[in-house]
Amino acid sequence: MVVIISAAQLCCSATSGGHEFTFHGFNSGDLTLDGIAEITSNGLLRLTNETMLQKGRALYPMPINFKNSSNGSVFSFSTTFVCAMVPQTPSWITHGIMFAITQPGGLPGALPNPYFGLFNETTFNGNATNHVVAVELDTLQNPDHDDIDNNHVGIDIHRLISVEAKSAGYYQGNQLHNFSLGSSKPIQAWVEYDGMAKQMNVTVAPLSVGKPSKPLLSFPHDISLDVLETVSIGFTAATGSAVSTQYILGWSFKMNGIAQELDPSKLPKLPRVGPKRKSRFLVIGVPVIAIFSLIIIAFGVGYYVFRKRKFAELLEDWEQLYGPHRFNYKELYFATKGFSDKQILGAGGFGKVYRGVLHNTRAEIAVKKIHNQSTLGMRPFIAEVVSMGQLCHRNLVPLRGYCRRKRELLLVYEYMPNGSLDRYLFDKPMRTLSWNQRFQVIKGVASALFYLHEEWEQVVIHRDIKASNVLLDSEWNGRLGDFGLARLYDHGSDPQTTHVAGTHGYLAPEHVRTGKATTSSDMFAFGAFLLEVACGRRPIEQTASNDDLILVEWVFSWWNRGEILQTVDPKLGEDYDVEEVDMVLKLGLLCSLLDAELRPNIRQVIRYLERFVALPKLSLLTLSIAGLTISRSEGFDDFVLSLSYSDDKIGSCYSSITNSIVSEGR
Template structure:
């Protein structure tokens, strides 16, 4: 059903060239000009789920009284101005010089759930008025991210698609002819959450003399003096000089959804392109503001860690939090490689996103848990910093990065993580998760167990990290949380169905990681054939076809232990059983991997789920 909705939306391709107004004009739409009008005689061509009202231009379904996921999944909307834009200054211009232009707009992106954000929106320039696919294609590109028409798009991306090379779930990018951005930058660097449910202002300027495209963003209506992105661009490398182009907006949702609204939009030709100020992007992100409230609670939680760092120390250690030092971007902040100036010790510094309330809650959750637990397969917290509004955590550095990078982005592209190390890593990960579930005084539900959260030390021992979504409960209570968390491909079906998260959901995620290690591909791969998008489903299908080893990572060749491989594949399926009650505990998983207990019988085909039978009725909640 979900796929049908997407295909019905995508296959409705509309060609507008015969109907469009061939009028050269500047325009202002929204609160400060003519209202947005999606009608035959209006100023916009709207298709897919786009619509207009006095409140603004809505790009996806707007009836918030209907909160059923089926109403929003795989939706896309596009709105293009009925005024086409000529790219050449004059048809008689012998130099064939392109126009310069400026456009500005205000938009709001509101996620249905802060942990599950839709894919995002884009300002677009198109050679043809044709709608693309939903999800990560933004309603602009085909299902594999390639152009349908000649395309220049500025994307405001709010969902991290690993297979599309996204840096994080909060970035701005320049897309030329396909969805893989030519240049992208995290919006966290200027303290902006694109899906923060508040107004975002954007300015896009193109100077034909310097052939530079500049993008600016701000949380207020004062245009920044410094551009956020500068991209060298010749418009005639994208479009034909003699064609007219459509300009407008497109937005899309996949398995998660946002509400997208454009409130104001101005587009104009620039008579004197030299009037556009040309400056370089800032090197350092702005210092975050002081988080509101909760200061005493923060200090109390962090006080369990003995070593306090100053912000100056960590600035020096990370080379002013420069891009060259950045190791990655998580849900609640960026992580930087650093070297402590006094001792020379290599560390990983996690810096909280300053504008995210959800990030603050995740930071506090991480501190409260990881400062208390000690295990050989869990990352060690070395210290903390609360200084001038900055909240940072300092960890021991894992020299071999994450399991995700070791499998898919090794330092040497030709290197393949050997089977012996893979089995060692999954065994250590099982030990860590077993300790969280049963080995400490309170049960800890991780809620985001995945390959990118498993770090690797110098000897490739697994070190579980990122406790920003974790929750603690007493062993005597029902271990259920009510806020959906996690990452696609690792989310247990009963969580999506009921919103309740237990230790058995962690077991499901462990099963997905086991299959990722054995198969050498991500748990969720949007570009894959339909039957292979979710790794767990694909492995079940191959087991049913009695061709289980077809899923083995081909890069391994025959360099693996067949008995261990079969064990891990079947254990991965058992842990990812559709019914939570049929999954083993992590204690049993550890014993199976250690050869102390035989693997229970695994069904020969994927069982039918019965999620509701597992939903706990105990009213106790986690803290």
């Protein structure tokens, strides 16, 4: 993690330009603080505390001129600081500290873990406009940052992937001695840049060792193009799902010279870690010890039985036949902080979904916990374990495993950081997806559906295709998830399901009549999905007028007037591909045909989306709605357009709207 601290003064001597200063501790008001950073009563700068997912930043209050105005080269400089990284519990991990040279005031929009309080999701991958040169004392190994281990020192230029890094250690002669950055003990670091030789040296060691004669890192590089003429210097730190406290005890800096060494005797003391030692414990008599021992043993046995029952799990024969990993309930309990309400990602008819972090691997997961009182019970749970456990496609949400405990059913997925698609389509989304992003999501879901219907060893009927079941990964790719209603059957066989399941507005009319779910009923739901992505409206818009209540009717009415593009999501403005949007809207209508045999299958849909073939041209169409006949001189060749909607406004049954087409040769 990262820490940006600016120079302030408790014990401070500074030149007129702020180019030299020395601090043995800090006073309130000496530093420019941000986030949860604060100065304690004894002069420690505490960048983070026990609050999770927060950042702390402290900057030297005045910008510093780093460049020679005549030739643009960076001056030589030297700085040293003493820091400590203290976990809240000795066995917990700590978070790191970073000394940084940034644009004045630091990068805007900085976020906590995993961006270390210095970068955010758009700046951490590196951009010359960041103008950041930093030295990280990192105690977490993040594969996205190419970290070499969880205890290293690195030099970062513009991004969090270090250009030079080594495991933490110090030299005595030519012998390298490793040590732990997160040991809770004070560490001193020296960062020196030679403006003539164009080289940066970084040295670290425990405070008790003193400055080694040889630096740990020597990086030959001219940073003149990497920093601005006027910069801010300091430290940043951030916390993740586990918390630790980062301290700065003292700091010294000098431009064009060697920074003054810090005097350990003048530095403030760190707070005690762990409980105070009971100095009179040994004087307790043997009888008292025996009594307490018996109490502890009894309590321990009771606690063991309680824990055993609390985390007891079921294991049946069928579970040994399937591939997904079975998680321990205790592991998921602690990963989700006891299934805390603060970890909830969403909720639905099945139950709640929690965000979690696995303790051993630090991997982020999403845990769906099915309600005990759920009427859907074990069958959909087994369906999802069986189907999702063996499916593998880039546009499906990976199922990492499952867990059963008494009457609780849990499914563990890979965490999708950008959440579900419906968050970016309806109501007032915090972010609007561009048409290009939406079209890529559509093609991704179509690819996943093709895999389910035709490529896997069995036919998988999803039965619940909708925007809320499409999740977005870190690169905004669409991934189809939630297989709780899925049904499987062999290729070439007839599905036997007779139970109606799904969501109003996405149910095909023949599925409502017969209870049989087929690939065609999935295509009906996919048609509703296409329209909601293009229009930014739900299939049944409860807040709309009666005439605009049903999305497919509304889109068709605009098509009938020759103005189908009037239905495009107004949040897109004019920034979309007219041909693509027109194709998606008409394809949504085609997938909504009443006659299941006339709907395009997913293979045909993909050919349309990839423009291998053109959509059928329109020739003649007659639409009948509640006795009102609307005619248009153009219709879909060789298709019968059928629309279905849920008339919840007048009852609980489904009505059908039938459109017939007269075309040559039919």
